[in-house]
Amino acid sequence: MEQTVALKKKKILIVEDEAAVKNILRDTLEKSNFSVIEAGNGQTGVALALSDHPDLILLDILMPVMNGMAALKKIRQDPWGKRIPVIILTNISATDEQLVKGMVEERPEYYLIKSDWKMQDIIKKIKKILNIDKIN
């Protein structure tokens, strides 16, 4: 039973409005043996998160309909969402006091500036968070 659980693909939810970025993330994650679901804005992201219960969420901040921080706040309000690991992937620097407050309150695992990180490094962080380094 434990083996079955260990070998099951981990599900990653990508919440990102830029198609190019989303495609790269999806392709890389799938090559790394992850199962991927996608949303193009915060609102859809929240809905997918609460319905599909992914193992981890990659979340952009600046998106139409609902921004990433608002989406994260809603996810955290759900009992399941309190523990879900989230990596914020954004190009927005945390130079705004309200953004920092929100980040500290909703506590993602990482707040990463997209342009500073290679995909493989992000994959490593995901694996580390999900504790699947040894499995793969």
Next chain:
Amino acid sequence: MTTFPFHRVAVFIISLFIATGWYSLAIAQTTGGPTVTNATTTLAIKVAPGEILPVSVKLSNFGGGSRVDVLVQYDILNSSGTVIYTSNETVAVETTNSFIKSIQIPSGTKEGDYSEKTSLIYQGQLTPATTQFSFKVEPKILGVFRSDFYLYGGLTLIGGILLVLLGHNLFGRRKIGRFAPLDYSNAPPDQRVFYELISDTILGMRQKVGDKALIIAEHIDGLVIDKHTGRVLQLTISPAKVVAELVAGYEKSLGKKVSFSFRNSIKENEIKE
């Protein structure tokens, strides 16, 4: 220009020295019943093919001060006794004569053990006066004999590896010491996460740009840090504002954006609460 008679009075002592001074030998011949002494020492003399083998020769005539013309012959023999080089010259000796003979080892000479044999021939000679010494022919690599090159090269390599390991070890420890996350378990509970966030941000930036990161942090309003370690000592205004100002300061001064990571232990504690 030969002087007579020598068969009774000429007594020669030949001393040969390698110019390095490592080696000497002597033979003596007397007319009254030839005695030849040959003091040969084992040598560690090496010469490369094509290079000069300098031989210091000292001829001493104990035959009464009369001038003698002596034919000095130089032979180089390989380990099987075959002569691979020969030359000779006539030297006039009245009492003593010292000179350095330069023998060029043929450039095609194979590596191995050789001997240099010097013979004296002069009129009235009763027995051959010869002496010889051994030397090695060994090619050079980058101006150093091959065996020395390997020896010293190996030692240098080992020394280099040890230095690198030592340096890496020391630097690694220093780095760990400088960049290890600082503990803020004594920070005000409601601000601990900010202390950690700010501290980790300063350390992370310090890894990238050095102590400039500390200098910039020192000038952020509301942030009090240890100037040497970057430890956050106090936050005197809104912690979120301090974080935002710090990020803005780094971006403005260094042109670098700031990513964050949160410490798991804190998160777990808060979830439990």
